[in-house]
Amino acid sequence: MELYLDTANLTAIERLSRQFPLQGVTTNPSIVAAAGKPLAQLLPAIRELVGPRARLFAQVLAERADEMVAEAQALRQLDPDLVIKVPVCGEGLAAIKRLSLLEIPSLGTAVYTPMQGLLAALAGASYVAPYVNRIDAQGGSGLVAVRELQQLLTLHAPHCQVLAASFKTPRQALDCLLTGASAITLPVDVTDQLIHSPAVDAALAKFRLDWQQAFGA
Known part of the structure; x- marks a missing residue:
């Protein structure tokens, strides 16, 4: 399982x-x-x-495949191990195919349907990123989309990972991991919620108080 932080x-x-x-x-x-x-x-x-192992x-901003590839190559000059995020649209799929031939790892992003993610994987993407909460906000089920996409990749494109x-919420992340998704990326506030809890804070305060009352500082 891979845990990423979604922030700059x-x-x-x-x-x-x-910490994490x-x-x-x-x-x-x-x-x-x-x-x-x-x-x-x-x-x-x-x-x-x-560090060097992370x-x-x-993500590229260009709208045409040839421009996306050129932008990806320029970004890789900034960091040779960079994974290039490419929106999964028609031109994006064409760019992912070309990046694969150039052995430049890519992530198919802005994925809203399982078939969209599968197409990116078949085009050569190393990762595909379903937008869990955004799918929910549009009346769908982000969790179902992740589950179905994971099944499709296991069957037809095992080289590719769901990210x-x-x-x-942390619950959304937990549910995605339980479906078998091998990677998630979280914003800072949700990452903090994974470990911070009023109940934990209260328990630690009680431990310190009991110790101090018995033995002093």
Whole structure:
């Protein structure tokens, strides 16, 4: 199982990469824009924080396949181990096919249906990212989509992994993992909720109080 952090906040990455067993960091254009720094500055800074073995993801913005491939190659100049996120549309599928031939790993992103994810996998993507909460918000079931996509990949494209994204609660993440999804990426607030609990805080405070009353500081 692979756990990723979905952010470009360097302070959060530094803190959570020290505490959590993270495999790396995922970003998208909106996340990078919120950080206020271009990828040329962000990617080296993130790499320095997470180390050489972590996996980083960044997304292309171009709309045509040839431009997506050129942008992917430029991004890989910033980080040679970068996984390129490509939206799963017609031009995106064409780009994923070409990236596969160039041996550049890609992630099919903005996945809303299992068949959409399967097509990205068959085109050569190493990961596909179903948008769990966004599917729910549109009246579907993100969990069902993840389950069906995982079944399709197991049967027809075992080289590709589900990297489930778009979470609002830890429960959504847990349910996706229980379906067999092998990777998830979480925003900072949901990652914090995995370990922080008022009940845990109260228990630790009680332990300290009991010890101090019995033995002092």
